[in-house]
Amino acid sequence: MTKPDDRKLIEQCIKGDRRAFEALLVQYEKPVFNAAYRMLHSPEDARDVTQTVFLRVFENFASYDPSRRFFSWIYRITLNESINWLEKANCLSLVDRETADEGRSPEQQASADETSAGIEAALMRIKPEYRAVIVLKHLMGCSYIEISDVLEIPEKKVKSRLFMARQLLKDELTRTGMHR
């Protein structure tokens, strides 16, 4: 998933090259926004988290280990920031979260079919640690090894967490009549 020229861009970013940073932004803006959106189910929150993520990346290039994959680092920041955001917004009720579609554009609303909406709602009802693994596997297309790298957990734990996440998701979908 890491493009070969990421490394060069990152080297330029460390030297303070804003154009290089913008090139990374172009490359990772959409996946980061989507990961945050699937974790938060609110486009406004996802937008703010995406902004925070890139700011963190920009400010912390010095602590980035170039031997590791860049996407692992940025996805980990995205998931951590999303979970922090959820903790801060803990006072919001689940119902509020489920109706967070209000902020979506008409195009987004129109294109989110019933199944997608059901899946998204069910995702919001499972714990963030399980949601994160689903987001990485199914929405970001990460392999077990990549998920292990992002979440910094052993591959075996990735498999068990993914299995549990799917079971929980299935239970939620069954409960709401979306899955038989």
Next chain:
Amino acid sequence: MTIEQKYIDWINADIDGEIGQADKVKLDAFLEESAEGRAMHADLTRIGQSLDAVEQLQPPPFLRQRIMNSLPQEQNKGGNFLQTLLANPVLRYAASFVAGAFLAMSVVGSNTISEATFDNMGSLVGTMTDPASLGPAADSIEITSNEIAGTVSLRSTGSMLVLDFDLVSGGEVEIVANYTDRSIWFNGFAQLESSGTSVSAEAGRVKLQMQGKRRYAVFLQNNSGRQTQIDLKFMSGNELLHESTLNYEGAAE
């Protein structure tokens, strides 16, 4: 009957495309015999397919510009635009200010602003060199429409109100700032770029036209220091894109 863990692992690995060939053969043999195994495989496959089919959303318009605008300034440039404007490279920004003011003067009718408006430009720039005189924003708005996005902040320094525009627009946008307090008058314009924004003023109103990513400031003389408000309208052609009011609570006694 409970399915053995190794089969559960293989079912998941199969769905995820991460099963080895030897394990796949064993899994297929197991599924041949186990209805429960087949049901689990089918269930998880359906859920996996539903998840894979969830569409990727496009990030909101202007998110990229918003992120770039939020990055800390480079160290050698220091601080935000207004701090920069008011700090070291005074002459550079003074030149920009003068250019903006001349541009403004060229489009402002002589009957709408007295010549005195521009008489003290030197002292104005002098005053602006003191960053300590610039307090936090008295009020600010954030705009996130499809056509224009960014922030407008209202600051006060001495007898001056400063409208700090940090915006990006896809097409040409006209911004009208109305202030009903007739003791307030337009006293200058500065922009970070050398061009790209045009400004005109008349009593009680400043009009700006911009396109693209722009950072600029409008200076309003507010000698009375009293409470006031500035109504902002953002237009594209005849279409109203956004409308907001910035409030100034008045100078502290």
